[in-house]
Amino acid sequence: MRLLMIDDDEAFARVMVRRLEHHGWQAFHCSVASDAFSHHANEVFEVILLDLNLQGESGLKHLDALQKKWPQARIIILTGYASIATTVHAIKNGAVDYLTKPIEMSILLKAIAGEEEAPELSDEPVGVDTLEWEMIQRALQEHDGNISATARALKMHRRTLQRRLQKRRC
Known part of the structure; x- marks a missing residue:
């Protein structure tokens, strides 16, 4: 194979x-x-x-x-x-x-x-940090990884976006 x-x-x-x-x-x-x-x-x-x-x-x-x-x-x-x-x-x-x-x-x-494994479902609702991270990731994808364009789309200062990305990746 x-x-x-x-x-x-x-x-x-x-x-x-x-x-x-x-x-x-x-x-x-x-x-x-x-x-x-x-x-x-x-x-x-x-x-x-x-x-x-x-x-x-x-x-x-x-x-x-x-x-x-x-x-x-x-x-x-x-x-x-x-x-x-x-x-x-x-x-x-x-x-x-x-x-x-x-x-x-x-x-x-x-x-x-192809052996499916059922995902574990959490009893906890998705947190704000997780939702924010997903929104940032989606915007980054839409702007081909361009930090400045992503920051403008999210109405966020570029340095703030960079800090959040760095914080999450560490």
Whole structure:
């Protein structure tokens, strides 16, 4: 079985490819989506693992082209910055799963195999901080990662937005 991982985090990708190969997959890695099309154009993949944030651009922009090139492949989104908006967008546009990094290998293998696992539902309502983070992430996606344009759209000072992004990423 062949798997393609598109992720700009070289260290993470190297580890994941090695672990997937240990589990019997023939795994390949590309840092950018364009390399997938140029270096693996004549190959067939059963699974594609696609990072949501690829060197300043959204991996979701490549979802349609990946599906057209490899229609038989199960496309799974991996991200360190999950939000409800990007999850919905990914699933509506053909991704079969959406997983957050860091990921346990057992969970990834279940997703690759198509074994659905019911998400844990919280009794707690979603917090204001979470909603704000998701709104910021959605605006960043809409403005291709441009901080200044995102800040203007959110009617927020650019430095305030940068502080909130830095605070959340730490």
